[in-house]
Amino acid sequence: MKKTNYIIGILFLAVLLTSCSVTSQQKTVVYISAASSLKKPVTEWKERFEKTHKDIEIKMNFGASGVLINQINNGAPADLMFSAQSLQRFMSDDDKIKINKEGIIASNELVFVSGTKVDTPVDSIEDIPSNAKLGIGNPDMVPAGYYAEKALQNVDHKQIKIIYSQNAVHLKGLIETGAVEYAIMYRTDAVENNRINIIKNMPPNWYPAIQYPVYSMTEKKAAKQFLKYARSKEGQKILKKYNFRESVKN
Secondary structure (H helix, E strand, C coil): CHHHHHHHHHHHHHHHHHHHHHHHHHCEEEEEEEEHHHHHHHHHHHHHHHHHCCCEEEEEEEECHHHHHHHHHCCCCCCEEECCCCHHHCCCCCCCCCCEEEEEEEEECEEEEEECCCCCCCCCHHHCCCCCEEEEECCCCCHHHHHHHHHHCCCCCCCCEEEEECCHHHHHHHHHHCCCCEEEEEHHHHCCCCCEEEEEECCHHHCCCEEEEEEECCCCHHHHHHHHHHHCHHHHHHHHHCCCEEEEEC
């Protein structure tokens, strides 16, 4: 009897493992690289998409757009990339990867903010005291920093100590923890955040329009399905939920 139960147990385990193996083999993996500022909507896209596409698994990688394209150039897998800026700024003729622009998925804007630890925030960038720090993204790799640097060309900021962040999420952390007193950042990272005080919107004519282009790196059918979902009414509703403007050019 014990021997029979043992054999039945082994057979059951074998069937279970075979079933799991088949399920795993049937899943198509889609690799997504996305700008840090898009982490919340892209994560929700993934969760909702996978519920209705059981045969597809979405794997995500977030970071500064310039860093992401360098990773892809060096062999990191990517089927789609949601960038915070045109990738042409970060690429050269020597790059081996082929990309295809699929349109604009969302847009954003800049705001001038202070941390809630600042007792009496100034009203303008020019009034930031010399002992305070202003955070922006690293303009070389972080689109948010590129836009902020363009905006700063319109004000006298020579006396201000500027601290550069690694990406948009890192910048949010700097202002939340008080590592910097002030920052120029994406509106989507500042609204509905009880540790950040929005002083004012940056004039839109001070910097180029902030648009999020999406690029395909492969012809994978599952990747096209995910992009179609991101562009759908539900996908755009999720973007608006996180205070992004919906896509402006598709």
